[in-house]
Amino acid sequence: MNRLDRFFEKIEQIGVDVALVYNVEYTSKPSTYYLSGFTGSFSILVLNRDKQFIITDSRYFEQAKQQTKFQLIEYRNGDLFENIKTVVEEFKPKTIGLEFQRVSHNVFLKISEKIKANFIPIDSVMESMRSVKEPQEIENIRKAISISEKAFLKTIESIKENVTEKEIAAEFEYNMKKFGADGTAFETIVISGPRTSLPHGRPSHKKILPGEPITFDFGAVVNGYCADITRTIFFGKPDDEFKKIYQTVYEAQTLALNGGSARMKGKSVDALARNHIIQKGYGQYFGHGLGHGIGLEVHESPRVNSTNEELLPESAVVTIEPGIYIEGKYGVRIEEDVLVKRDSLEKLTNLSRELMVI
Template sequence: MANEKIERVRQILQGKGLDVILFFSSENLLYLSGYTGGEGILGIAEDEVWLFVDFRYFEIAQEEARDCEVRLLKKGLKEVREFLRERNFKKIGLEAKAITLFEFEQLHDPAFDFMPLSKELEALRVKKTPEEIRLIKKAVEVAENAFKEILKVVKPGIREIEIAIELEYQIKRKGSESLPFQVIVLSGERTSLPHGVPSEKVIKEGELLLFDFGARIGGYASDETRTVFLGEVEPELKRIYEIVRKAQQNALKVIKAGLSFKEVDEAARKLIEDAGYGNFFGHGTGHGVGLAVHEYPSLSPDSEGELEEGMVITVEPGIYLPQKGGVRIEDLILVKKDGVEILTKLDHHIQI
């Protein structure tokens, strides 16, 4: 499998007329070599592959990295620059979204012709193999089992941060290797913050609770959001909940291989706009999930591209009313030739 992945990189190499492509993200280091250390640089050329790591990661890289030569860095990126110069490489592709300006300055050499690569590399991981899908499904199962434990203890009088800490603990206790992102637990008017941070706020009867959470298995992430009713909530919040639910169902009904990213977003967004809440839905309808919790594609009004069979994406419309409250429902789905397989299994309507 690793050889096949590297060969796909070499097709990009040849198509762009490059001598070597350098990867910097932990996700691509894992995907292309099996190395889990996170920090390092992977170089793929026509006939050779190298993984550069410093002393802290050298032993584990030697144990884990497949189909590549592991090289010990003693002088940082300047040493990589010298290595490339010795190989007489001129045209060098860079994983543009993962290299910092500082790192680029250390690599820079007048003899090199750098080419930033983004979409070309994003496409490498977009279609999931059966094994990748199995790992994502397991991550979903772990996260949902943890969430079910949390629902047993949620009650008025508990702080958001207490619930978040317990949820994170349960996710790890159930088997997650790490947290793919910081758990979001928001209540009341704070649910209008799409990516708010759990606070000292005490939750109250009659409020909405918003949970955004996931797990990681074999490097692969899950991502799911549920909006929970703590008792009876006011009519407008019930109304926007139903609008979001229907918007998500609209999107799920149309999704299949070949549909444009824009069309998925439009299927959810139009219903929200027609209900008069378009100005309160300010993010895309979904995104890809895999080794990174946010990866290609993005499902938004200006996204370019089409769904492919084997993509794993979120569908997560929302409405956020400042100082009042917000609703988001997020499911993880597998794109099929003629529809979807919904990977997340929790009920949508949850009332405590």
């Protein structure tokens, strides 16, 4: 069954007569792209099994015709919500499916004032569909990973004393684009020395000095699909404590990579890595979840954390990224992207996981 048919089946099961995907200033770009192929910043999809419409404005008339088979409704001016109402009323719906997490309270009030119907959330329909990847989606993620890794290896070649984190990050992003990325999944993280204890620190004007770790968290985007990879490397000669921390993170990651599968709950895979870090005495320094889904968004379902009671779905792509962060000292994170299989996790990342010393 194709993607749209599966979507229609799922929304019909929860009693939705027509779905409305509201995307203004990219508020629902991933779902819009997933369902229709349209990538613009402004669109409203109105669809069920019988009819599929896309409302957009003159910036995107031509693009919409190229990217989607949905029937184009040209929005020219006047009240947008009146326009939406006219299209929705063609369906005479009693119930309307809406992504509750993607509309502001204000937009919800405007839509629900104009259109009298029951509104049903379809967020979990989108999440569960998107978490199970089709072969073409996995292929796009593989390409994004490959470009990210090439750019990483290229960028670290040119690291010298006294270059700044910002300079390295800029070069890294340039390299990703040069190697074919459509963009970056998030602002590339390059942090060094004591700043590596910030799990999501931003690149600063700090200069790289000998005897310091450097953490890179990076991901290219290809055809809308994100990679998400982290490496902590060492510039100069690492001390024994750093090596011990790196080894602990490495072993924790190995346990999860070797032990995870679609037979396990998200929280059980998290525990494989977390218990090891706790045993080694660093439990308090690993505050975040072990991983998350990646796809059209860099953080999506399923979650690999201590609260996810669900089995990991087969064909999900998730990160496995344990870390230890000691304030005032340094931090280490190693992040792989893996495909969830019935009995195992298939590593999609190819970079060495060993401590790299430059």
